[in-house]
Amino acid sequence: MASRGLRALLTVITTGVFAATALTACSHDDAPWQLTNVTGHLPDLQFALTGDDGKPATGDTFKGRTSLVYFGYTHCPDVCPETMGRLMQVVDALGPDAQHVRILFITVDPARDSAQALHDYIGAFDSKHAFGLTGSDGQIEALAKRYRVAYQMEKRDPKGNYEVTHSSAVYVFDADGHARLLATDHDSPDVIAHDLRRIIDAHS
Template identity: 55%
Template sequence: MKLSRFARLVCLLIAGIMLAACQRHDEAAPWQLTDISGHMPDLSFRLTDDQGKAVTAADYHGKVTLLYFGYTHCPDVCPLTLAHLHVVMQRLGNLADGARILFVSVDPSRDTPEALHAYANAFDPRVVGLTGAPSDIESLTKRYRAAFSREPDKSGGSYDVSHSSGIYIFDANGHARLLATPEDSQDKLIHDLHLLLSPGGAT
């Protein structure tokens, strides 16, 4: 699929974040994903979950959370990414019970809580769909330097939404720790999530 100018800018933005966050790797560095500790704010939001319940970041305190922006009508990257994360959760075994994947819709006009619930549960029980007012979603994407944009309508009134594809990983205290991309291998994700999910976690 040919990338639009917006999509190319999003890719450059994500690349810039990763370069800015990268620290010099040495033998003592535990992470295989991009370390964003100190480069991103703590997890904070006020949205509606896929059960129709108002939730905040505090509701996920004590869980390692993976924050991902997407939408249920996404034709490619969203389903592939969620399927990728499902396999990661399976491979983590019982440790995965300490994690939640927060799938924030960038298409709130179509993604009702009911639609999000059906979509999220089709991939993994640890995926939680989140939606809310457009202003709240826009504020959250800006908080983590993500981006999205509605594309022109197609015939029949359907449309796509271009969006960045970073996976933001927060520790059990809500501190931003890692940035992954859909291209990162399952082994890298499993390695770093294992560190965060193990008793005591990674400091």
């Protein structure tokens, strides 16, 4: 369960992004986006982390394809597997266009999520389109701050296990690494796929 303070922070973050978007949503495209348009309100896709293959990975590694970025962790009991399952439905809905999409699963629990742990986790979903990314605590904290992602370690149980409360949004970056859209758990796979096709077509 999220603490009251973190729930409030998540609300402020989401409200802030949505409010900024509302001011300019109609000026970027002839037709409105079904997802939340964050064009111009979030920084480009930039990071220096370690991929689930153990090799260094940066934002440039994934340029040329539309990136769906999600911050989660492998021990997550519900939200993360549900979100990954939903993104797999998006990949299926895209059909041949899925080759232009990469899902980047960035851990908020680097203490437990080694490259190998992420590799095994991602492999259970889709090792072709999805990639796991980990790093030091400092690297993850800085990246989360860059994209206004809130997360918090919860208290350990008697066995030493713990959960991490975290934002659940999926960030969409175009092939040039520019932040474009924000998808929430209220957006269906078909809605996400619809807007992704527009971004893919614009960079074809």
